[in-house]
Amino acid sequence: MAITVKFFARLREEVGRADDVVAFEPGLSVTDVWRSATHGRAMPESLLVAVNMAYARGDVELRDGDEVAFFPPVTGG
Amino acid sequence: MAITVKFFARLREEVGRADDVVAFEPGLSVTDVWRSATHGRAMPESLLVAVNMAYARGDVELRDGDEVAFFPPVTGG
Amino acid sequence: MQVQIRAEPFDPHAEMGRYQAGLQSRGAMGAAASFIGMLRDHNEGAAVREMQLEHYPGMTEKHLLDICSAAMSRWPLIDCLVLHRTGRIRIGETIVLVATWAAHRGDAMDACRFIIEDLKLRAPFWKKERLEGSERWVEKNTSGYSL
Amino acid sequence: MQVQIRAEPFDPHAEMGRYQAGLQSRGAMGAAASFIGMLRDHNEGAAVREMQLEHYPGMTEKHLLDICSAAMSRWPLIDCLVLHRTGRIRIGETIVLVATWAAHRGDAMDACRFIIEDLKLRAPFWKKERLEGSERWVEKNTSGYSL
Numbered sequence: 279m280a281i282t283v284k285f286f287a288r289l290r291e292e293v294g295r296a297d298d299v300v301a302f303e304p305g306l307s308v309t310d311v312w313r314s315a316t317h318g319r320a321m322p323e324s325l326l327v328a329v330n331m332a333y334a335r336g337d338v339e340l341r342d343g344d345e346v347a348f349f350p351p352v353t354g355g
Numbered sequence: 356m357a358i359t360v361k362f363f364a365r366l367r368e369e370v371g372r373a374d375d376v377v378a379f380e381p382g383l384s385v386t387d388v389w390r391s392a393t394h395g396r397a398m399p400e401s402l403l404v405a406v407n408m409a410y411a412r413g414d415v416e417l418r419d420g421d422e423v424a425f426f427p428p429v430t431g432g
Numbered sequence: 433m434q435v436q437i438r439a440e441p442f443d444p445h446a447e448m449g450r451y452q453a454g455l456q457s458r459g460a461m462g463a464a465a466s467f468i469g470m471l472r473d474h475n476e477g478a479a480v481r482e483m484q485l486e487h488y489p490g491m492t493e494k495h496l497l498d499i500c501s502a503a504m505s506r507w508p509l510i511d512c513l514v515l516h517r518t519g520r521i522r523i524g525e526t527i528v529l530v531a532t533w534a535a536h537r538g539d540a541m542d543a544c545r546f547i548i549e550d551l552k553l554r555a556p557f558w559k560k561e562r563l564e565g566s567e568r569w570v571e572k573n574t575s576g577y578s579l
Numbered sequence: 580m581q582v583q584i585r586a587e588p589f590d591p592h593a594e595m596g597r598y599q600a601g602l603q604s605r606g607a608m609g610a611a612a613s614f615i616g617m618l619r620d621h622n623e624g625a626a627v628r629e630m631q632l633e634h635y636p637g638m639t640e641k642h643l644l645d646i647c648s649a650a651m652s653r654w655p656l657i658d659c660l661v662l663h664r665t666g667r668i669r670i671g672e673t674i675v676l677v678a679t680w681a682a683h684r685g686d687a688m689d690a691c692r693f694i695i696e697d698l699k700l701r702a703p704f705w706k707k708e709r710l711e712g713s714e715r716w717v718e719k720n721t722s723g724y725s726l
Binding site: 284286288328331332333347349350351352353354355 | 616633635638641642663674675695698699700702703704705706707716717718719
């Protein structure tokens, strides 16, 4: 099983892809997923995180099958 | 010459007319015009006054040809 | 800047769209705000059948223009529009439309609110409600919030 | 309550009119408030040619519905509507429409403002501006007032 990873906007361009998959293992946090999917890139200070389409913090522990999204500050409206 | 007097809404109904004319004399105030046009009726506490279509106070001294309007609190919008 | 007293029903959405389409500085407009007031079928505990709306021809137009001018000088507005009904008004019909245009949202929304609040407080209009079998003058405007 | 992401241009005035005409409780509605955001030809000192607007399919709709639900529970609203563009947007085109309906004006205007401010702060949309010969991501939304 696995964690689905998504990148949006400037972050998608910087990381070089919109989607990724990270292998699930018990105790995996959002921060772990970021490190794994970006090969250790520093987490931007203004980074926003959503787990299963709801805003979440970096220390959230994930469950198998979760969708984790990383994106910059939003600029809609 | 004269002062034109107007009454609106509930006040028009109570006074029994929409328009009136009061003879001008030097020193005439808005309050004088009210007394003259209403035959001494008490001035309602919430009464609003306009002179030449701009809000005014009761002690304003009038000039010949002025239009004085009396009306209750406004309820537009 | 436009202010009109209307004796006949109007569609506030179509009026706002038409007015906006006629504005020159389209590229400068980032925000529009509007308020629409409509006749409800209940007011202060009584069922309302319809309403008669009276104004002070001349002063009302002048006062609405003054309110709009005050808003235009207080906020960096591109334009504003006020349409207000008079005469016999039926349930659901629009009583007033206030619309503002600006580069930025805060200015448009603050100015729109300022105009409708000042209009409610000071513009010479008077409402007489026709209830079931009786009539009454509306005594004063309320704060605009449900109790 | 309706929330839609639109990939094509829309007329916000016609959309609001159409939605309002479909509402049941016409006699209960005393107030409607709206905010319309449009693409300006200038932003932060640069001439803007057009814009590309990206969203997070699924989360964006969910988040807008959450904002509307929060507004409906905080104010006694009758209904609310949010339409938001995505894709390639040209100068003057509408980016967002927020509309609210209530019995009283304060509730409608406060809720409309709450929705657009929360949308600006938290709804997952990202703007990329195309300038003369270059592109840039918009870094963050501003307070909504001219400097």
